[in-house]
Amino acid sequence: MASAGVVPGERDGDVLTADRILDAAIERFGCDGFHVGLRSIATAAGVTAGLVIHHFGSKAGLRRACDEHALAVMREQKTKALTDGTAAMFMAQLAEVEQFAPVVRYLLRSLQAGGDLAMTLIEQMITDAEAYLAAGEAAGVIRPSRDRAARTRYLAYQATGGMVLWFSVHGAAVGPESFRTLFRRYVEEITLPALELFSQGLLVDRSMLDDYLMYVPDPPSDGDAATAAR
Amino acid sequence: MASAGVVPGERDGDVLTADRILDAAIERFGCDGFHVGLRSIATAAGVTAGLVIHHFGSKAGLRRACDEHALAVMREQKTKALTDGTAAMFMAQLAEVEQFAPVVRYLLRSLQAGGDLAMTLIEQMITDAEAYLAAGEAAGVIRPSRDRAARTRYLAYQATGGMVLWFSVHGAAVGPESFRTLFRRYVEEITLPALELFSQGLLVDRSMLDDYLMYVPDPPSDGDAATAAR
DNA sequence: CGCCGGATTGAACGGGTGTTTAATGTGTTG
DNA sequence: CAACACATTAAACACCCGTTCAATCCGGCG
Secondary structure: OOOOOOOOOOOOOOOOHHHHHHHHHHHHHHHHOOOOOHHHHHHHHOOOHHHHHHHHOOHHHHHHHHHHHHHHHHHHHHHHOOOOOOHHHHHHHHHHOHHHHHHHHHHHHHHHHOOHHHHHHHHHHHHHHHHHHHHHHHHOOEOOOOOHHHHHHHHHHHHHHHHHHHHHHHOOOOOOOOHHHHHHHHHHHHHHHHHHHHHHOOEOOOHHHHHHHHHOOOOOOOOOHHHHOO | OOOOOOOOOOOOOOOOHHHHHHHHHHHHHHHHOOOOOHHHHHHHHOOOHHHHHHHHOOHHHHHHHHHHHHHHHHHHHHHHOOOOOOHHHHHHHHHHOHHHHHHHHHHHHHHHHOOHHHHHHHHHHHHHHHHHHHHHHHHOOEOOOOOHHHHHHHHHHHHHHHHHHHHHHHOOOOOOOOHHHHHHHHHHHHHHHHHHHHHHOOEOOOHHHHHHHHHOOOOOOOOOHHHHOO
């Protein structure tokens, strides 16, 4: 049960059929959304709808397999290039490699749909960003926060959500641009404003922040996290 | 053609049936997503699926009507409270009024799905934010930017996308919390980190920004927008 | 060889979809 | 009252969906 579905035919001149189906599924799911029919995926893989069920049990099973594959690819590539912090930059550099574009598109779809994978991805991004920001703080290049966990979550949600929304709006609207080109345009569009905001903020003084800190008595709920202020 | 579909029965003790259908549609679309069946919407409105078609022509027509209604409500409420700038804050205060919660939920769904309404909403938010940020700049409370349009777009996408993603992940996951409570939790969660970021930035110095400005020759494409720097 | 097990297919099933159509009710008007 | 227009319904239609099933192909093995 634990090691089910492996090494049945094994040897084959071309890729295994199950892998071909999975690739086609990631491609179709990513491009058309999760409501695509099994038959559409099957024809894209050059097989029949029944065979997809035969290999993956059900459509839900196929999605689960896609999720695992995408997550595995993401994790593997992440260890290769563990710098860069922001998820957007990371996914951008990943999308540069044409081979991984379908996976990235699938991940964006998953984030848009908001299922289990979305939550896993977000939590993972938050964990990564936590470590990255903490390192930056320790190195003295990132300002400390009154509530580091909240800031990390905020930054992860904003960056990821902004990216997903941008692709939801611009993704299908524009012409026959390749996914790579689209991603490059997105990064170009946000880099300057993001750097400005991160480097200089948006407001000229701290009055709004101070007003809020005075208005709200407790930082989150514990006692001494406020020592990081100023 | 221009004034089609108005004043047919007009007088009625309770609300018009078409309005009841539309309210139910916004409710169901917002809660269950746009793939809900017409019959589900119809039963929620206490009518039959055929009647929905009879009044709105098709499911697409119903969605168009929902879009227009939601957009109209949003515009009307916006003029009532034109302060507060950020779209999140605005929608939060709108969601406070129980009556408007379904519309807000519908708008979130639309932004998540990314159709025409999503683009309209985003562009409108950008326009509003443009005016708001310009006013703040003129009043001396908001820092000028090297590329004001790009910054406005960036802020609008980040704020809106972050909110949509947060609700995609937390929306159905948690228990029987009311939409109001959920929105309050979101605002509570982001207010401090957002104010911190806007007031103090994230990085301790400008080296990353300066590196980027040196690496990239032209600001966007025109000539003198860089005078706003420093 | 003969059998067997898995890969693969094509057709069928049951259910859900959006939409159409004919019939029924119902209030307004001549 | 008769006639018409409209709201409303229930049933039917055609289609797509995920899934099942029986049959077929095919390679490995006793």
